[in-house]
Amino acid sequence: MHKKALLVIDIQNDYFPEGNFPLWSTDKVLINIKELIAKAKQKDVPVFLIQHVSSAPKGKAPFFAKGSDGVNIHPEIIAICPNAEVIEKQHADSFHQTHLEKSLEELAIDELLICGMMTQNCVTHTAISKKAEKYKVSVIEDCCTTTDSMIHNIALNALSTRVPLLSFSEVL
DSSP, X not given: OOOEEEEEEOOBGGGSTTSSSOOTTHHHHHHHHHHHHHHHHHTTOOEEEEEEOOOSOTTTOSSOOTTSSTTSBOHHHHHHOXXXXXXXXXXXXXXXXXXHHHHHHHTTOOEEEEEEEOIIIIIXXXXXXXXXXXXXXXXXXXXXXXXXXXXXXXXXXXHTTTSOEEOGGGOO
């Protein structure tokens, strides 16, 4: 039996309609992720919230500026898992220069369920990270989004040759 963890990547205010870089279908994806988190909590699956904080010089990055409202994790996500560990990152790969791997090791996690924003960037780079190779990894495709449906589907198709794609109704 695998010990699972749910990684919720970059569900941050800047990606929603009032933010600096709104993505496609965020309302639907938010609902799906909240259901997935609820299922994870029922099964005692730890939830990790991954938060991107821009390392670009002021004015070079259009979103996720340190100290801005846009960098904050969406309040509905915080409300349903206020005690989840937050992993701050500055790169697409959630393992790169973070303490994610150490936190997973402390809980003896060997399976990762990954969801979040953006499909072709942070979700993909985390799922195929060199450091993710020791885990059984799945991406929850209907709990991810990006700039539009075409980029989302292209990214999922490319990812599917390396990582299983699941629906949130199929997991946990």
